[in-house]
Amino acid sequence: xxxxxxxxxxxxxxxPELNAKVLAxxxxxxxxxxxxxxxxxxxxxxxxxxxxFARAGATLYSSPETRKYIIDAQQAKIDTxxxxxxxxxxxxxxxxLTFYVGSQTVEVMHVAPAHTGGDLVVRFVEADVIQTxxxxxxxxxxxxxxxxxxxxxxxxxxxxKLYAMCGPKTQI
Numbered sequence: 728x729x730x731x732x733x734x735x736x737x738x739x740x741x742x743p744e745l746n747a748k749v750l751a752x753x754x755x756x757x758x759x760x761x762x763x764x765x766x767x768x769x770x771x772x773x774x775x776x777x778x779x780f781a782r783a784g785a786t787l788y789s790s791p792e793t794r795k796y797i798i799d800a801q802q803a804k805i806d807t808x809x810x811x812x813x814x815x816x817x818x819x820x821x822x823x824l825t826f827y828v829g830s831q832t833v834e835v836m837h838v839a840p841a842h843t844g845g846d847l848v849v850r851f852v853e854a855d856v857i858q859t860x861x862x863x864x865x866x867x868x869x870x871x872x873x874x875x876x877x878x879x880x881x882x883x884x885x886x887x888k889l890y891a892m893c894g895p896k897t898q899i
Contacts, residue, residue, distance in 0.1 A: 730759060774789075
């Protein structure tokens with residue numbers, strides 16, 4: 728989460744069942760509404776509540792692949808992905824995007840296939856924080872969604888890039 732004068736940017740909306748807790752946590756940081764939600768990838772535990780934020784006025788961002796995976800899952804009525812146009816991201820990031828929330832620089836990077844074929848990673852430059860979604864696992868083996876483009880070689884290549892981005896105080 729990062730807050731600016733016009734609202735809050737949230738990375739990953741979590742499960743719908745956790746929406747009240749997410750909103751309460753955001754309210755401790757800012758009383759402004761969530762205006763932007765970045766879905767790091769298409770799995771329900773990361774984007775399940777995105778439609779709730781979209782209905783409240785937030786813009787949803789994802790990779791093109793994540794957007795397609797969400798649409799495909801809704802059309803196939805897979806598990807919890809029932810048809811919901813509000814859950815479909817309206818802006819896709821194919822490479823990188825840099826924008827500013829107040830005086831803070833936010834870099835969004837499209838990672839080559841790693842956890843899935845459509846992962847995004849968000850770097851809060853001045854805070855020296857990198858939100859990796861599920862492209863980084865600490866203390867256990869990575870989970871790779873092979874059916875949706877994830878690869879072990881991509882995870883290894885991403886880790887090399889991630890470590891090169893980190894300084895001694897970087898939080899992941």
